[in-house]
Amino acid sequence: MTGFSLFKFTSKWFFLILIGASLLPIPVMAHAGGLPLTNEPAIIPTWLFVLTGGVIIGISFLFVSLVTHRQLIDNINSYQLSLPFPQFLKPNISILQFLSIFLLIYTLILGIFGPQNPVSSFSILFVWVIWWAGYTMTVYLFGNTWDALNPWKSISILLPSLNHPYPSKLGSWPASIGLLFFVLIEVGSDITYSPYTLSLVLIFYTILTLMGSFVYGSKPWFENADPISKFFRCYGEMSLLTSSKNSIEIHLPGTKLVTGSNTLGLSARHEVLFIITILFITTYDGLISTQFWNKWVLIPLLSLGIPLLIIHLLSLIVGHGLFYAIYHYAIIISHRISGTYISIHSLNIKFAASLLPIAAGYHLAHFTGYLLTFFPAFVYATFHPLSPVPFHPNSLPHWIPLLALIFILLGHICSVWISHCISFKLFSGRLQPLRSQYPIIFIMILYTMFSLWIVTSPLAR
C-alpha cells in the first residue's frame, strides 16, 4: 500500500468515526466556558463548535499552503523589531537568585506551619497560581528565565559535586518520567489543595534534585534530567522576545524553532517523547475534569475497586503512549507520501518542535481564567500569610472563555505554520513539502477538535 492510499484509508475511517460520533443523540450544549470556574452555555451545539475549530485549522493550512516561496518564508521568520534595552534596566541576577531561594524556603515553611485552607495559603497560591500558571505563561511569551531563577540550581552550584559523567543512554528519560510523575501527584493526591502535602513534595523534590546534581554536576543534571528545567527550556523556545547585549528583539512566536537557533538540541527519540509529554499533560489536566471522564472512565474503574492513583497511572501511561503512537504514525505516512530518504527517526525529531505552540496555546487557554480568579487571593495571602480568610472568587468578564478558545486556535495555527516552515527546510522543491504535511495537519485538526471538546465539555462536580 502506498503512503497516499494508506493516508486516504486512515482518513476515511477517522472521518467515519468522527461523523458517527457527532450524530450520536447526546443532548449536550457547548459550554464555551467549560474552563475552570465558568459555565456559560454557548448558543451552538457542541459538535458544530468542535467542527468549526477543526475547519479553522484546515483552512489555516490551506492558506499557509499558498506561501511556497522560500525567500518569503525566510523573510517572515526573520522579521523582528529591535528595541533598545538600557543596561540599568537589566536585573541583578544574584539578587534574583537569592530571592528565589528565599521564596522556596518561605513557601516550604508556610506550607507546613501556615493556614491549611488552600485559598488562604501562600504556598498553594504561589506554586499553582503564580508559578505553574502565571510564570509558565511568561516563559513561552517572553523567554526562559528559569535558568537564572531556578532556586535548586542556585543552591546546587554552591554545593560540591562528584561530577560523574551523565549516562548518555538516559537522555531525557528521567525528565519525561519526572514530568509524568509530577502530573500523577498533581491529579492523584491532595497536593493542589493541601499546603502540607505540597511542602512534603517540595522537600522530596529538593532532596532528589540536589542528589542528582551532586552525583552528575549541576549543568548536566539540569540540562538533561530535571523535568522542570527542561519543561521551561522547551517553552522558552516559543517566546516572542529574544534579548541580546543592548537590545530586545520582538519576533513571531516559534521563530527559533524554525530557524534552528533554538537550544532544544533535539537529537533523539527521548527528546521527542519529552515534547509529547508536555503536550499530553496539558490535555490530560483538562480531560480529567470533564463529566465524560468521570462518568465513563473514573467511576466505572473506581467501582471495580481500582485505587485512584493506579487509575491515573494507567491513564497517563496509556494516554502518553497513544499520543506518541499517533504522532509517530503521522510521521510514517508523511515519510511515505513525500518519498524522501530522510529517515522516519529524523523526521520524528525535526517535526516534534512544531507541537510546542499547541501545548503553549492550551496552557494559556486553560490557566488564564484560573490566574485572574485567584490572583487577588494571592495578593491577600502575601500580605496576611498567617491569617486565613474566606475566599470570594471574582466573577470573570464574559469574554474570558472566548479568549481561551482563541488561544487554543492560535496555538494550533502557529503550529501549522512552524510545521510548514520545517517541511520547507527538509524537503526540496515546493510540492513535496506541501504533500508531506497532509498527515501532520490531519492529526492537528483531530487534536484541535479534541481540545475544543474538552474545554466545552461540562465540568465534573
Added chain:
Amino acid sequence: MEKNSVLGLEFSTPRASDPVETCPFCEFIFRERDDLIFHMVEVHSHKCSAKTNEEYRRLSLIESNKLFIYHLKICSLIMLTMMALAYIYAFALVG
C-alpha cells in the same frame, strides 16, 4: 542502508536496489534527480554549475505549472469549505 549526513539528518533507503541521487556538496540523498537539482540550487546556489541552474529553471517551470493547479484546487477547497460550513450553521441554528 543507513547513512549519516553532515546536516545532522539520518538517511535510510528501503532497498539496496533503490535509486539514490547524492548531493555532491553535502551528501544529502534523494530518490529522484529532480529533487537533487532542486536541493542543489536551493541550498548550494553559489556552487552550482550553469548546466545545473539551467536544469533547475526548466524543472521550476514545470513545477510552477503544477503548483498553479494545486493553488487553484486550494482556493476552490477554501471556498467550498466556507460554503459548507455556512450551510451547516444555517441548518443547525434554524433547525
